[in-house]
Amino acid sequence: MITEERVRDALHGYAESVPPGRGEALARTRQRVAGRRRRNRSASIAGGLTAVVIAAAIAVLVSGGRDRAHVETKTDPAQQTTATMPAGITDVVVFDEGRCIDDDTLAPGQPTPCNGLHTTEEYAEFVSSSPTGTVVWLDACRVLFERYSGRSIDQESSRYDLVVAAEGSEAAPHVRCMIRSSGAQTRGSARRSGQ
């Protein structure tokens, strides 16, 4: 059998052949950072009283969902990381003005890609067609946000507003939880309507 040392030598030897090109890379990365900052700034201005950043958590919470996660963990090593997520949570997706811009902002270390779905509508369709089903969990957003960002909603209350939007029904059940930058009134009404 091939030895650890041989593999180690090969990896290091091969890696040395990578041309660094650091100067150009730094310039390109700086441009990307600047682009993101511009986009975020534009979104903040344009958003005003409406939503600026929406963090959507899609939860699959019924026992069927949990079973599915459990089975995946057992049968597919690629899905093992789901075991560390709250029961049934399958995706944490960040939307910026209706477009998926990020998939693990709130969950560093969690692989939750956009799956090529870019709009909230596409995501809603994806979730509603999920065979696993779900039930409403009104606290899902808060729990997700706090767990994955390491910050409490209260600390963020000046910037974010927790809105739990329960959509769908038992027939097409899914939950979308949104954290947005609108005023406290929206938050209050959303919570009341959720309860």
Next chain:
Amino acid sequence: MRETSKARDVAWEDLFESAYERLLRFAQFLADDGSEAEELVQEAFVRVYQRWERLEDHSAAEGYLRVTVLNLARGRVRRRIIARRHRAVSDEYAPSAERQVLAREGDRAIVDAIRLLPRRQRECVVLRYYTDLSVDETARTLEISQGSVKAYTHRALETLSQILKSEEPV
């Protein structure tokens, strides 16, 4: 506030200067091609920049970058996994002429074989033998148990041996 922002920019650029090359070399074992490896690393740096204030321990930023690169690579790989099953690795990751000269033939054969490994096995091999993480560090990075790391790594070495053996001239 402006001072804070400037300090962040300086610290982030220092991090870039010190870690970019290492991460790029790390990423090349996980990406489909060289340009994707660059893309992954640059995106990871952008994300770290955006979350700089939230990082509790800036000295651990490289570890965070590494995990981000891993996750970004997984996302992309997952989307292409079907197509990949039907393509030869050598077609996906055609080495440049320069690299072909620089890389020793034997090393390249092993690296090509590593790219054929299932994702978890490949991640364990790269983290253990390229990044030189311990079993415990690898387990924490991948969020799996130490036993799993050992099992995946052992299996990976077995698979590599089989691949390399099958490629030996008869």
